[in-house]
Each structure stands twice: as C-alpha cells, then as structure tokens.
Amino acid sequence: KNQVEQSPQSLIILEGKNCTLQCNYTVSPFSNLRWYKQDTGRGPVSLTIMTFSENTKSNGRYTATLDADTKQSSLHITASQLSDSASYICVVIRQTDSWGKLQFGSGTQVVVTP
Amino acid sequence: DGGITQSPKYLFRKEGQNVTLSCEQNLNHDAMYWYRQDPGQGLRLIYYSQIVNDFQKGDIAEGYSVSREKKESFPLTVTSAQKNPTAFYLCASSIWGSSTYEQYFGPGTRLTVT
Numbered sequence: 001k002n003q004v005e006q007s008p009q010s011l012i013i014l015e016g017k018n019c020t021l022q023c024n025y026t027v028s029p030f031s032n033l034r035w036y037k038q039d040t041g042r043g044p045v046s047l048t049i050m051t052f053s054e055n056t057k058s059n060g061r062y063t064a065t066l067d068a069d070t071k072q073s074s075l076h077i078t079a080s081q082l083s084d085s086a087s088y089i090c091v092v093i094r095q096t097d098s099w100g101k102l103q104f105g106s107g108t109q110v111v112v113t114p
Numbered sequence: 115d116g117g118i119t120q121s122p123k124y125l126f127r128k129e130g131q132n133v134t135l136s137c138e139q140n141l142n143h144d145a146m147y148w149y150r151q152d153p154g155q156g157l158r159l160i161y162y163s164q165i166v167n168d169f170q171k172g173d174i175a176e177g178y179s180v181s182r183e184k185k186e187s188f189p190l191t192v193t194s195a196q197k198n199p200t201a202f203y204l205c206a207s208s209i210w211g212s213s214t215y216e217q218y219f220g221p222g223t224r225l226t227v228t
Contacts, residue, residue: 002156009154031213043118043204043219044157051214089156093213099145099164100213104156 003027004092006105013080013112021108023073023090031095035064035075038087038107047075047088080112117141118220120205125225127199135190135223137205144210146188147217150174151202160203163188164210192225199227 004025013019025033032051036044048057048064050073057064061078077084087107093100118139127133139146145164149157159172163182177196182188188207192199202224206217 004156034216041202041222041224043206043221045219046216049214049216095213099208099210100215101159102157102217104158106154106156 002106003103004090004105006088006090006108008108009106010109010111013110015080015082015112015114017080019077019080019110021075021077021088021090021110023075023105025071025073025090025092025103025105027092027094027103029095030068030071031093031100033064033066033073034091034093035062035073036089036091038089040086044089077110080110082112082114085110085112118205118207118218120203120220120223123221123223125223127225127227129227130194131227132191132193133199133225133227135192135203135205135225137188137190137220138186139188139205139207139218139220140186141207141218142185143207143218144185145208146182147206147208148172148178148180148188148190149204149206151204151222157204160190192227199225201225 007022035047038044050066063076089107090105092103121136147162148160161180163169179191205220208217209215
C-alpha cells in the first residue's frame with residue numbers, strides 16, 4: 001500500500017478560481033514534506049518544504065499546510081492561472097541515518113480552463 | 115547555467131536490446147538518483163549513489179544497472195532483463211548527509227520499447 005495518498009486524482013477548474021489538493025501519509029519516521037509541480041513531460045520542481053514544526057508555508061499563490069498529528073497536508077492554489085495546469089505531487093521524506101528517502105504520491109492532475 | 119541534463123529526451127528501442135540513459139549534473143552534488151515514473155503511480159527509486167564508485171539498489175533495481183565513475187555523471191542502463199522498460203525516467207541529485215537536503219530533478223527521458 002502506498003504510504004502517500006493524494007486526492008483527488010484529477011480536477012478541472014476555471015481560470016481565476018481557487019482549489020485545494022489533499023495528501024495523507026503514513027511515512028515514518030517523518031523528516032519533512034514537499035509539494036512538487038510537474039509539467040507534462042518535465043521533471044518535478046519543488047514548491048514548498050515543511051518540517052514537523054511548520055503548519056503553513058507559502059510560495060506566491062501556493063500555500064501548503066501540514067498537520068503532523070493527523071498526518072495530513074494540503075496545497076491551496078489561489079486565483080488559478082492557465083500555467084498552473086500540471087501534476088502536483090506530495091512527497092514525504094523519511095528520515096534515515098544520513099539521507100532522506102523520498103516517498104511519492106501519485107499526484108493530482110490539475111487542468112485550468114479559460 | 116547550472117543544473118541536471120538528461121539525454122536523449124525520447125528514446126526508442128526494440129525489445130531485447132540494452133539501452134543507456136545519460137544523466138549529468140554541474141551542481142557539485144555528491145548524491146545522484148534514478149527514478150522511474152509510470153502513469154497513475156508515484157515515482158519509484160531505481161538506484162542511488164552517494165559518492166563516486168559507490169551505488170546502492172533502490173526499490174526496483176531488477177533489470178537495471180548503473181555506474182558512477184565521475185561525480186558529475188550517473189548513467190543508467192536498462193537491460194533486456196527489465197520486463198516492462200517503457201516508462202519516463204528521471205534523474206536527480208542532491209547534497210548528501212541530511213534528509214532536509216532537496217533533490218533536484220532533470221527533465222527526464224521517455225523510453226519506449228517495442
């Protein structure tokens with residue numbers, strides 16, 4: 001069973017509207033959580049990184065939240081633009097002795113329409 | 115212009131042939147990684163290397179081989195033993211030594227085997 005579950009699998013939103021993506025995880029021991037944006041046919045690019053003690057982190061129109069107690073995170077996109085059309089991947093980094101192994105969700109495909 | 119380059123962007127091979135995917139980085143990162151991405155699934159770790167002349171198997175190493183003769187380069191060979199080689203392959207690099215160090219991804223190579 002995947003240790004990082006994302007929902008919804010896909011969504012379509014009108015340009016200018018807001019949306020929220022969800023991520024639930026069971027990865028342990030937890031180090032940090034990242035949200036990546038992946039354009040079609042390209043490599044993922046990090047949007048935010050959150051450690052255990054952080055509840056909210058913003059990057060422009062992207063705002064991520066983390067509830068480490070319930071092991072849930074969300075990514076909120078404000079005033080969506082056509083360029084926001086992409087897959088958004090939740091990644092939970094598992095703590096090991098000397099590096100952080102990435103556990104990937106399967107992504108939420110976002111389509112922004114005019 | 116710093117970053118990670120992967121070549122080629124698209125690769126086509128006949129079943130039964132070995133194929134080597136290139137990954138180069140000029141970020142002076144110690145560690146390099148190979149991931150595989152399939153539709154509807156999260157990225158999965160194939161191999162990783164924390165230092166020159168050393169590498170470790172990831173979660174799905176069967177049918178793949180790697181080498182790390184130079185710090186900047188981490189080529190991946192997809193052998194004929196890999197049962198389902200058609201996928202999108204992503205290379206990444208990072209500083210080694212902490213789970214908070216970000217992994218930076220290359221643009222990917224899409225391999226199609228027929």
